[in-house]
Amino acid sequence: MNQSDFLKVVLPFKDKVFRLAKRLLVSTEEAEDATQELFFKLWKSKDKIADYNNVEAFAMTMTKNYCFDRLKSKQASNLTLVHSNYEAKETSLDKKLEYEDSVNQVYKLIEQLPDQQKIIIQLRDIEQYDLEEIGKMVDMKPTAVRVALSRARKTIREELIKKHNYGIS
Known part of the structure; x- marks a missing residue:
């Protein structure tokens, strides 16, 4: 496999x-390093890529495993998460701040989820993978993925309701 064929396979x-790595590692720099390391590993084994049924799923699994290894190592450093991809058109400043605060709360709540739920919600709700693909990536049955996703969403929803109601039931 030459370089242009490799790029056609992996660039999409x-x-x-990167987004999965950023979700797990929090730091943009760590996520960039993880992405670069993953593509370097894929390049080293470029001749074996054709053997995989789904290169994307394989790469996502490799990313997940690499990120967990980084988090377990003593070199891992967590920086604050900065959300920057939310844009609203023609809303008042107070609404913008309210929306931004809600989005930041969701990100914080996702970060507090157990690792498995965090990965599943990232892959499903942000990356838009279907349950079977996620199941292959995290080595779970699709029904177990659906249950974990449901629990993660329920936890986030309940915590957001508590925050918006100021703790009043």
């Missing part, structure tokens, strides 16, 4: 790999 999912 480069951003997804």
